[in-house]
Amino acid sequence: MTAAPAVKDPKGKRASAPVKADALFHYVLALADDALILGHRLSEWSGRAPMLEEDIALSNLGLDLIGQARLFYAYAGEIEGRGRDEDALAYLRDEHAYANLLLVEQPNGDFAVTMVRHLLYAAFVHPYVQALQQSRDVRLAEIAAKAVKEMAYHVRHASEWVIRLGDGTEVSHGRAQTALEELWMYTGEMFTLPESERRLLERGIAPDRMAIKPAWDATLDRVLAEARMQRPADRWMQTGGRAGRHTEHLGHLLAEMQVLNRAHPGAKW
């Protein structure tokens, strides 16, 4: 059994499984928001990266994520069945309607912050989409199969840089370690199961977030050891992104990302 038939009712009626369709919509939307917001953050480096090679690399990583976001948004729009396409979902929702992780909306900071943030995210998403490939929702499994190769490279790219920054100069080590300390409180949200996701987990549509933790721990511990960095002690974790309660940074990001579409609705180029 897959989720798709139930939500693709040609009459647009979701009365047969209202809870499930709504939960699935929000689940897919959150996956899209994670990818889009981090993809946009990386795009902010265009033309400003520390070296030409990395400028192009960061754009590549950002485009991978924006590509994933588009597939998730398109599917979310179909599930919702109210005619919202990927642009409507990306450009015409306000901050409180965004369900992304707080981690991905954090500012780029310096190169160390960007790379540490990326490692924390990619080390989670790579095993997560690996698991999502086995989803009983065929569309999600297909999107995951595309994303899994991209995310494998994201882990590699971020790992290699974190190792060099951590095991580099005193300055680069200090910046990387500080970035890790400051971002750590946003990592717990990746492993927090929203209530709306529980049914999807039971039905084999969404992977178990906690089951991803050992793989994330292993990647992180391996990289941090090689980088001579200290893994911060687990402490209170900041959450709220999934429920639309964001840090002050998301509003600024959305203002910049959405201004063109809001000023010129339906603009094409």
Added chain:
Amino acid sequence: MSEAPMPLWEVFIRNRSGMPHKHCGSVHAPDAAIALQAARDVYTRRGESVSVWVVPSSAITASDPADKDELFEPTGTKIYRHPTFYKVPDDVGHM
């Protein structure tokens, strides 16, 4: 803090199995692993490649442009070295 110049690496990509790697440009990178990533990110963005090599530019010994007369000019008159005196059968294909 030291600001040593970032080493230069020459990039070779192979765009199809069976064809040789070809030089396509260069990247700056602190070491070989990062150079390989940079080469992948800069030169294989449009599906050009199935394999990438990076080589430290410093490892390449190059001919001196000033020597081109003595190195390359003498071959100009040896047209008998060109394989143009016999027909290549059609089914030989790519040569």
